[in-house]
Every structure is written in C-alpha cells, then in structure tokens.
Amino acid sequence: MAPLRLGGSKRTYAEYAEPNPATDCLKLFDDVDDSRGLPQTWTIIVRIDVKFPMEPRYHDKQHFILVDTTGSKIEAISYGNKVHRFDTLLQQGCKYILKDVVFGPNWGDLEFRNIGHRFEVTLTRKTRVEPYTFRLQFPPCPKHLMPFHEVIRQPNKTFVDVMGIVVHMEPLEHVGNRLYREVVLMDARWHLIIVGICSDLFCRNFQRWYKARDEKEIIIATMLRQNSTHSNS
Incomplete structure (x- = not known):
C-alpha cells in the first residue's frame, strides 16, 4: 500500500511524539x-x-x-x-x-x-x-465538603471545608487581646456548627457575613480549624 500523502509531505514511519507533561503519568x-x-x-x-x-x-x-x-x-x-x-x-x-x-x-x-x-x-x-502554563482552570471551591456531624470526629486542630447557611451571630467579645465573634452555621440536615472568627477576619468580610445571615445565603467556608476544646471550629 502506497504511503498516504498529507499536505505534500510523505510519512512512511511512525514519528516520535514529544511527551506532554500535562498528561503523561498524570494522577488525580x-x-x-x-x-x-x-x-x-x-x-x-x-x-x-x-x-x-x-x-x-x-x-x-x-x-x-x-x-x-x-x-x-x-x-x-x-x-x-x-x-x-x-x-x-x-x-x-x-x-x-x-x-x-x-x-x-x-x-x-x-x-x-x-x-x-x-x-x-x-x-x-x-x-x-x-x-503550570496551560489554560485549564482550577475550581474556585473544594470538591469535598465535610458534613457537620463528621467535623467533631476529626482530630483536634485539623482543617475542614464546610457548607451551610448563617443562622445566628453572637455579639463581639474580647478574648485575650483581640476581638472575637462566633457564628452558627446550619447544613442541609439541620445540623449546627459554631465557627469562631477573629476580628480581623470578620472585618475583612463584614458586609458579606451580615448579608449571608439576613438573606440566608449558602456559604462555603474553607480551611476552618477544628477546635475540640472550645467549639466546633
């Protein structure tokens, strides 16, 4: 069988393809x-x-x-x-x-x-x-979100990612030399979790927290540190 001619160039052998670093031996x-x-x-x-x-x-x-x-x-x-x-x-x-x-x-x-x-x-x-210079985008949110009833089972001081709605916000209080506020989240199974927020973090997202509480928006909170001795997170 005569070799196939493509664009005027003849290939009669298998050409070596450079490995693609984005796919070769890639593991998710x-x-x-x-x-x-x-x-x-x-x-x-x-x-x-x-x-x-x-x-x-x-x-x-x-x-x-x-x-x-x-x-x-x-x-x-x-x-x-x-x-x-x-x-x-x-x-x-x-x-x-x-x-x-x-x-x-x-x-x-x-x-x-x-x-x-x-x-x-x-x-x-x-x-x-x-x-990494390719155009493939990374998701803005974590793939795995932990149910609230599993958070308390995690080792103390480990980090968790959760999703819920804000159902209550405690007043600001002084803990040591910094301001501190606790927020109560509820998930789809009606489980509650307490999230302690230091004042600087709360102030940076002040309007978002109040908007989430007033409008019952679903929020995703990432890298919360589990605290078995004080509260849930």
Missing part, C-alpha cells in the same frame, strides 16, 4: 488507590492552596496543602535537606506541574496532619517542579 488525587501497592510515583498538576511555615526548631519538615484540577485536596510534605529547596520553589497560590512525587499512606494516626485523606504526598530529591 481521588484516583489514587493501593491496589498496586504503595508507595507510587506520579506526576500531578496542582495549586498550592496553603504553604505552612517550616518546622520551627530544626527546619527539617514543611507541609503544603495541594489542590488538583478537580478541586480535591491532599497534604504534601518535604523532609530534611529538601525542605529549603521546596520552600524556595513552591509559593502559595501558584500552579505547578510536580513530577515524580511519591504517594503513600496517610500517617495521621501517628503524626499530626493538617487535613484528612487516605493518602499523602512526599516531595523527594527526585521531584521536579515546573510552572
């Missing part, structure tokens, strides 16, 4: 499973949702909250002499292609983790960081 957080055994090495496309400070004493550990292109979150950790490298390369709010990251089981039962997930990501010496 919700697609990770342990059926093949762990750890596993993959490429991920992420936005740095939260960049925590380095471990204060020895600077030998740093945690990040990553968001993938579906809005799912996972915690990533760098250790040892890799900490300063990733602290320089990864900036909060920026988007990256991370190659050769390692997925492993979440060790939250043994060490504190900021969010709950079956798995976590380790940034190793082989992990490569590239800027």
Whole structure:
C-alpha cells in the first residue's frame, strides 16, 4: 500500500511524539488507590492552596496543602535537606506541574496532619517542579465538603471545608487581646456548627457575613480549624 500523502509531505514511519507533561503519568488525587501497592510515583498538576511555615526548631519538615484540577485536596510534605529547596520553589497560590512525587499512606494516626485523606504526598530529591502554563482552570471551591456531624470526629486542630447557611451571630467579645465573634452555621440536615472568627477576619468580610445571615445565603467556608476544646471550629 502506497504511503498516504498529507499536505505534500510523505510519512512512511511512525514519528516520535514529544511527551506532554500535562498528561503523561498524570494522577488525580481521588484516583489514587493501593491496589498496586504503595508507595507510587506520579506526576500531578496542582495549586498550592496553603504553604505552612517550616518546622520551627530544626527546619527539617514543611507541609503544603495541594489542590488538583478537580478541586480535591491532599497534604504534601518535604523532609530534611529538601525542605529549603521546596520552600524556595513552591509559593502559595501558584500552579505547578510536580513530577515524580511519591504517594503513600496517610500517617495521621501517628503524626499530626493538617487535613484528612487516605493518602499523602512526599516531595523527594527526585521531584521536579515546573510552572503550570496551560489554560485549564482550577475550581474556585473544594470538591469535598465535610458534613457537620463528621467535623467533631476529626482530630483536634485539623482543617475542614464546610457548607451551610448563617443562622445566628453572637455579639463581639474580647478574648485575650483581640476581638472575637462566633457564628452558627446550619447544613442541609439541620445540623449546627459554631465557627469562631477573629476580628480581623470578620472585618475583612463584614458586609458579606451580615448579608449571608439576613438573606440566608449558602456559604462555603474553607480551611476552618477544628477546635475540640472550645467549639466546633
């Protein structure tokens, strides 16, 4: 059979295609499973949702909250002499292609983790960081929102994302040397949760909070820290 002619150029062999860094070995957080055994090495496309400070004493550990292109979150950790490298390369709010990251089981039962997930990501010496320049947009809201009755089951001081309506706002009060206000949210199952808000955060969104209460708007509150000793969040 004669070779097919396209646009005047003849191809009689399979041409090598450059790998696409946005799709080759790409893994979404919700697609990770342990059926093949762990750890596993993959490429991920992420936005740095939260960049925590380095471990204060020895600077030998740093945690990040990553968001993938579906809005799912996972915690990533760098250790040892890799900490300063990733602290320089990864900036909060920026988007990256991370190659050769390692997925492993979440060790939250043994060490504190900021969010709950079956798995976590380790940034190793082989992990490569590239800027993400494609047009694919990240969702503005988290993919997974926690029901209120599950919030209290989370370990103390972990972060949660929730959705509900504002049904009550307490007056401002002084706690220590700062102003503080509590807001009560209700979800679709009529469960209630108390959210404590420091004055600076409340003032920045002053009109939004009152509008949400008066008009019973549905709000999504992200990265609320669970507080078992004082209130629900």
